[in-house]
Amino acid sequence: MNVGIVGLGLIGGSMAIDLKARGFASRVIGVENEKVNAAAAMKIGLADEILPLEECVAAADILVLAVPVDAATRLLPRVLDMIAGTEKIVIDVCSVKQSMCQVAYGHKGRDRYVATHPMAGTEYSGPWAAMPGLFDSRACIFCDVEESSPKAVREIERLYDALNMRVTYMRSDAHDMHVAYVSHISHITSFALALTVLDKEKDEKHIFDLASGGFSSTVRLAKSSADMWVPILAMNRDNVLRVIDTYIEKMKEFRDAIDAYDSDKIRELIDEGNKIKRIIR
Amino acid sequence: MNVGIVGLGLIGGSMAIDLKARGFASRVIGVENEKVNAAAAMKIGLADEILPLEECVAAADILVLAVPVDAATRLLPRVLDMIAGTEKIVIDVCSVKQSMCQVAYGHKGRDRYVATHPMAGTEYSGPWAAMPGLFDSRACIFCDVEESSPKAVREIERLYDALNMRVTYMRSDAHDMHVAYVSHISHITSFALALTVLDKEKDEKHIFDLASGGFSSTVRLAKSSADMWVPILAMNRDNVLRVIDTYIEKMKEFRDAIDAYDSDKIRELIDEGNKIKRIIR
Incomplete structure (x- = not known):
């Protein structure tokens, strides 16, 4: 399984560590526009390689948007344009979900998107803040899953299972x-x-x-x-x-x-x- | 050195543990009006014995008032009445200091009182919450020391040194x-x-x-x-x-x-x- 992670900060980087170490991802491809962060992520070993977004989407089976929510709302439609009609899946990890689901609403690739919010973090940020075990035994909220492909939802449940999270389901507005x-x-x-x-x-x-x-x-x-x-x-x-x-x-x-x-x-x-x-x- | 501790809760109990274990106190005498707490303190071994206030004052070299600040303001003048003119010392550990210093102001035994505030604690209370090492490397504030006997201040600095605290000095209003x-x-x-x-x-x-x-x-x-x-x-x-x-x-x-x-x-x-x-x- 190739996992693409856009944004190798605290959340993206910590996911990269555990998904690779626990065997869920055979390969982690990072997308990181900030040069300093990209260099740090490679040095720390968070990703196997850093690629531009398009090449990452082409290579990945699952794509994780781990950027601030304003950037994620702009990225999601672009990524859905690229993966609509394929078996690829995109998820985000933002702590605001309604605007994410709204921006995907009615998109022809909507079923490829699973809206998730892993409730974990620290007060630190950047690739240096990434750590193993960050998600262990915390809650992860899935939103509006009825709009996602059931097979995609099961696959993402498997991803969070590898991160050792309890999954619960909620409407995005709630x-x-x-x-x-x-x-x-x-x-x-x-x-x-x-x-x-x-x-x-x-x-x-x-x-x-x-x-x-x-x-x-x-x-x-x-x-x-x-x-x-x-x-x-x-x-x-x-x-x-x-x-x-x-x-x-x-x-x-x-x-x-x-x-x-x-x-x-x-x-x-x-x-x-x-x-x-x-x-x- | 006999140390009397009035109130064997989180702060008093934790002091009792370390002062005894670290050799500052040869004997810890507790005063604890709440029967349940007194029984618990003895069971846990916080004090060598529990005595009424008067007997504790008679037996102790240093007396620690480790009760809520309203009770401490009422107790302090009573204790100063008992120890004025002796070599005994009374301290309190409350987090409000001006009202404590005001109630002692002008008392004939004022020089026997040292106003202290060890800045340590947890959100728990009662004898069950007492723990070793609670004060280690935290700050302790001494207030209005010019009104206390210099010898008494040095003795209490020694006490907080045993608790591993950094002592700083401040006016009670500041x-x-x-x-x-x-x-x-x-x-x-x-x-x-x-x-x-x-x-x-x-x-x-x-x-x-x-x-x-x-x-x-x-x-x-x-x-x-x-x-x-x-x-x-x-x-x-x-x-x-x-x-x-x-x-x-x-x-x-x-x-x-x-x-x-x-x-x-x-x-x-x-x-x-x-x-x-x-x-x-």
Whole structure:
């Protein structure tokens, strides 16, 4: 099986490592427009070769679009034009799915596309961030599978099985709403926390001294790259705005309770928040 | 050296373990009003014995107040009444320091008190949460040391040296401002995140499936106990309100940029937030 991976960053590169090491891919062909990244990917050994997109599509059985979601929405129709009517399959790994499915909607090659979102990552990016085992035992969401060829879906299930992921199925609109609520908002709260602390604490030494483990883990996601996150937030705008508004309301409830020295209300809010224990280890 | 520890929870219990194991304390005497916790602490072996407060003060050379800050402000004057004029020392480990120093202000035993804040912890609490090595290589802040006996300060530096902590010095009012900016706000943002997600996602299965590592680490602090955090937020009210207000402003900047599809502004905010990388590993 030849696997083509467009974008050998954290996600694409980590897929390349495990798909090759675990025998799913006999050959990994990378497409990487950034010269520095391409050189790094070859040096690290993420791909067997780097080719231009057209040659990669010609050589690959499965093509993985592992680029930011704005680039992926532009690439997908081009790739579908090339593979419509063949047995080749294209997947993407973006964390916004409705715009991906919309751009493929009605395309004569739509059945060759499987929309997937492997829920794994770190706050780092680029080929240097790629690592083995990144996907192990995490969830992968497949969206709108009824529009894909059943055989293609089974093949991609086999791919994620090699990555050791639990596959679940969802409509793309429901997916985008749920990831806004759980994943996208976590990133925004971290960015806002970093901005607040950097704004309030002009003296970095204090941040360093006072940053207990709590702060580090809460602010960790604020290291995430703009290249990935600007298009996610823009393309999942409506869901993201809705959850930010709820978040600001909750923050104001806290503010008002503290302002009023209302210990009962502060306790009620903390006790309610503690319920997350039941769900998250 | 006999060390008395009032409150054998996460912090007091973890101190008990290392002070004994590393030879600083020959005997650890606990004070623990909650019967269940007292029984657990003895079973786990956190203390050599559990005694009433008065007997513990009589037997101890150093007394550690490791209870929530509201209880600590009530206990400190009582303990100072008992040890004024002796060579005994009392310290507290609370994350709010100005109210502690204020309650001791002008007391005839003020010089026997050293105000300290070991910046370490986890989101768990109670004797079961105590662990060896909790304090290793973290920062400990001493406040208003000029009001303490220099000999007592040196003795307590020795204690934190046994716990492997870096000691820094700060005024209690500056301390409370800085911890609000770095530590307290992290907890509030986590609580608000948990409340938002629990409110928006009625189906817990979705939270579980979609919670990638990012969400878990950002929401981790929302498991922290109300017993500890209600008094901290109330007693550091003014600083906490100020930082919440800045935080809400930053969040609104994000919201407005996303609302306007203003990619340049979103990128600018993320790039700025990324600067936290320089400070936090």
